[in-house]
Amino acid sequence: MDMGSSSPAPRAPARLEALVETATGYANAASSENTRDAYAKDWRHFSAWCRREGFDPMPPSSQVIGLYIGACASGTAAGDPKRGLPPLSVATIERRLSGLAWNFTQRGQPMDRADRHIATVLAGIRRKHAKPPRQKEAVLGEDLLAMIATLGHDLRGLRDRAILLLGFAGGLRRSEIVGLDVARDDNSDGAGWIEIFPDQGVLVTLRGKTGWREVEVGRGSSDQSCPVVALESWIRFGRIARGPLFRRIFKDNKTVDVERLSDKHVARLVKQTALAAGVRSDLPEGERELLFSGHSLRAGLASSADIEERYVQKHLGHASAEMTRKYQRRRDRFRTNLTKASGL
Numbered sequence: 001m002d003m004g005s006s007s008p009a010p011r012a013p014a015r016l017e018a019l020v021e022t023a024t025g026y027a028n029a030a031s032s033e034n035t036r037d038a039y040a041k042d043w044r045h046f047s048a049w050c051r052r053e054g055f056d057p058m059p060p061s062s063q064v065i066g067l068y069i070g071a072c073a074s075g076t077a078a079g080d081p082k083r084g085l086p087p088l089s090v091a092t093i094e095r096r097l098s099g100l101a102w103n104f105t106q107r108g109q110p111m112d113r114a115d116r117h118i119a120t121v122l123a124g125i126r127r128k129h130a131k132p133p134r135q136k137e138a139v140l141g142e143d144l145l146a147m148i149a150t151l152g153h154d155l156r157g158l159r160d161r162a163i164l165l166l167g168f169a170g171g172l173r174r175s176e177i178v179g180l181d182v183a184r185d186d187n188s189d190g191a192g193w194i195e196i197f198p199d200q201g202v203l204v205t206l207r208g209k210t211g212w213r214e215v216e217v218g219r220g221s222s223d224q225s226c227p228v229v230a231l232e233s234w235i236r237f238g239r240i241a242r243g244p245l246f247r248r249i250f251k252d253n254k255t256v257d258v259e260r261l262s263d264k265h266v267a268r269l270v271k272q273t274a275l276a277a278g279v280r281s282d283l284p285e286g287e288r289e290l291l292f293s294g295h296s297l298r299a300g301l302a303s304s305a306d307i308e309e310r311y312v313q314k315h316l317g318h319a320s321a322e323m324t325r326k327y328q329r330r331r332d333r334f335r336t337n338l339t340k341a342s343g344l
Contacts (some may be wrong), residue, residue, distance in 0.1 A: 034175065034263070042099030049077055060104045062115035069093050069118070073125045090130045093122070137280060137291035138299035139270065144168050145225060146277035147270075155237060155256070156249050160269055162234040163246055165227035167266065167297040169217045170204050174266035174294030180204065180245040182235060190260070194231070194245060202228050267294040 046068060050057045055064045071077035075087035088096070097113060104111040113119070139147065148164055151157040167177045179191025184205070192206040201218040220226030234240070238247070244260035274280075274292040283291070 038095070039099040039102050042096045043103040045077070045096070046100055058104075058107065059109045060100075060111040062112060062117040065097075065100065065111065066117040066121040069097065069125065070121050072096065073129055087129070090126055093125060097122070136293045136295045136299060137274075139168065139274060139279065139292070139296040141168075143274065143277065143279045144297075146279065147273035148225075150273050150276040155253050158230070158234045158237055159246060159249065160273075162227070162230040163266060163269060164273065164297070165220075165225070165230045166202075166204075166217065167294070169220075169227040170215050171298050172204070172206075172215070173298060174263040176206055177266055177294075178244075178246050178261045178263045181243060182240045182245045183242060185242065188243070190244065196228060196231065202231060263294070266297075270294055270296050 047057045049068055049071065050064065053067075055061070068077065072088040072093050073090075077088070097118070101111045101113055144164060148161050151161050163177055166172065167174070170176075176191050181188050181190045181193040183195075184193045192204060192212075195203045195205070197203065199219070201216055204215040204217060206213050206215065217227055219228050223229045235245075238256050240247070240256070243258065246261040248257040248259060248261055249255065250257065271289065271292045274296070275285075275288060280288050280291060
């Protein structure tokens with residue numbers, strides 16, 4: 001026996017390896033794939049900045065993190081001033097801090113976000129750079145009718161029409177739209193599924209941050225504006241029997257992919273059809289392009305539905321009426337007049 005050679009480290013028992021793999025799977029399921037991707041990008045950006053500036057990313061240093069977010073706010077974090085990259089917004093910096101905190105925790109060395117070196121710099125960034133929230137334009141009912149009229153009646157048009165009508169009538173987020181399966185599948189990675197009730201509507205079951213919820217989407221007043229008819233047409237001609245409801249279509253416009261559609265498609269679809277339909281044509285083209293996103297559908301339903309607020313709140317899955325009011329672009333903000341109520 002060669003006493004000078006080092007023996008290989010003993011492997012963990014197969015049973016423990018299986019437990020580690022199972023626990024890792026559950027840990028990954030605690031956050032969405034989009035969130036994990038964003039956090040991974042946050043870590044790569046921070047690590048690259050540390051290398052350029054001569055810092056070690058580990059262990060977490062509140063002084064280094066304070067310098068980093070200051071560089072992000074000033075637009076110098078990219079390392080090349082000539083590139084002229086704009087400073088990051090306050091919301092993006094706060095999101096990036098969340099990403100760093102998650103990454104440090106995964107590496108067994110939690111970051112103290114409340115440390116004065118971080119908190120003081122962040123407070124200064126908020127005070128100097130914070131701007132009022134800018135809401136996306138709500139797509140109202142009449143807008144949506146004009147938008148779907150710009151779509152063709154080929155396979156791609158059928159799919160996109162179903163996306164717009166279901167997303168609007170269900171008040172769904174873009175991730176919820178593309179996360180749907182055509183039927184329940186307990187082994188799916190999706191966000192929920194649909195169940196069509198003839199002559200009534202479609203029941204959308206969604207997995208949210210706080211658990212499962214159901215959204216009832218009724219039939220429209222005509223076949224042209226009915227989300228149920230649009231869904232049935234897409235499912236029939238797209239030959240969707242199981243798996244993801246909305247999928248990519250190949251260039252031949254005849255072949256439907258098996259993979260789930262990206263949620264970015266919903267944002268592009270809303271923007272393209274809103275511009276093609278002339279929604280908010282009173283504004284310059286450059287401004288109109290910035291107004292619309294996938295969120296415009298969700299805000300549009302909240303603003304268009306002329307029913308009691310509590311029904312809108314339940315439909316959107318909001319925990320508070322105040323959150324619902326943020327979505328209602330056309331609500332009467334001065335219905336309650338405390339000035340007159342106080343005798344003035």
